[in-house]
Amino acid sequence: MRVLELKNFRQLVLADRNEPAVGPGEVLIDVVATGICGSDIHGYTGENGRRVPGQVMGHETVGRIASLETGTDSFGFTVGQPVTFNPLISCNSCEACDAGQQQHCPERTVIGVNPAIVSAFAEQVAVPAENVVALSPRTPIVYGALIEPLAVAFHAVRRARVQPGQKVLVIGGGPIGQSVILAALQEGAAQVLVSEMDPARRALCERLGATALDPAAGQLDEQVRKHFGRLADTTVDAVGIKPTMASALDATKFGGIVSLVGMGSPELAFSAYRVSTEEREIVGSFCYNNQDFRDAAAWVDQGSTVLAELISREVSMEDADAAFAGLAAADGTAGKVLIRLDSARNSQ
Structure with missing residues (x-):
């Protein structure tokens, strides 16, 4: 599969990687679009120390289910269904998780931040089924890439x-x-x-x-x-x-x-x-808990036309490095830039 690899700071390249290994309880997602987060820009420039060369970043994403592994039947997902996913993976057994504050989990890891995970600037990504959120096929699918930053916002205003x-x-x-x-x-x-x-x-x-x-x-x-x-x-x-x-x-x-x-x-x-x-x-205020994420997803899934205002433009994987460079240079982009990762599939 094709991925966008942070080859060096300020250099994002198209590369080939093996398809993700999908284990029990996981869902394989064909990625449609992934938003460029401010933290991705800081990772691209090397400013925040939370991204490393060789990493495949990306966590604001939407796609369709490609396959379901064993242990996912109870979630009711179907192949081809539009979905997003909560990139924060928690242990689900500590005091914080039991209290519904997964962002406080001492064992948490984040897809898109953890360099060991090939994340959502890739044509496919494997995600625990419990982190996957189904979306309505009636809502424009790219809106699903806005759910993660909206979850950050829901959490921030609730903290306030x-x-x-x-x-x-x-x-x-x-x-x-x-x-x-x-x-x-x-x-x-x-x-x-x-x-x-x-x-x-x-x-x-x-x-x-x-x-x-x-x-x-x-x-x-x-x-x-x-x-x-x-x-x-x-x-x-x-x-x-x-x-x-x-x-x-x-x-x-x-x-x-x-x-x-x-x-x-x-x-x-x-x-x-x-x-x-x-x-x-x-x-x-940092990140969100599971409820914040699901509430943001439920609101986006209503398909409000105001969401289109948040998206300034969509770019291909081939144009991703230029988009990152422009955002890093404060090129005047007002809203969100989405990278489309489904163009090769759609052309086949």
Whole structure:
């Protein structure tokens, strides 16, 4: 099968690999499309230390079932069925897993991060059946590649305890920030503001239902007061660098919550006084639990046309390296880029 191999940092090449070995309890998936995550870009450049040369990355994906191994009958899957999969594999037996917090599992591994797993930038991938989520054939299949980042967003807004009627600020209008807008609205937020420097991304965020702010237009807290009439109940920082965290604390009400989902900097400095004396909470958000993922999948499976706004373009495997290079250079792409891995099958 064909794969996209990270041959060296900043070099993604087409390569041939053996088809995945599929064991009992696993499902073989013919991959249709896989989204390029920000963490994949940082892996491509070597910035995050979580990807290595020789690896096949990819975890935001959708496909169709190619085969079912023994031990999968109880799941009710059928060959040819459209599916996505939760890339977080947990032990299912520890205290965290028993509590439904699989992202806390000390034995967890992630498809697309673990270099030992040939992941979803490949024409086929083998996945534990319990991680596979069936999708409706009536929904455009590429929407399934949006489920994983939307699950990240659902988890981030739930960590922030967004309640119906609240006024929510999102800092960063990239793909995760865009997903957070949709998740906050689904959780009942009355209004969502998003602070984003790039005009194309601001326009996209407006189409998703948010009011977009230009951080260069003035102090963010003053802009928030102008639009909300007060400070935000909750802020989600989808960037995660010192200036955005400072702005998040400034723009969130006393006793409010800042959910940190962006990981733009490995270390952050911020005003302890803004946290302690004004009783704001800072909560970390990483990945999602199984329920978040299934809730995101169920919402996507309704086929809302707004999901099409999240996809800027689709590219072939042959054009994947150029797409990665462009995104790494901040080429102005407003939304998500999907790599189509089914073109060779469709041409046969």
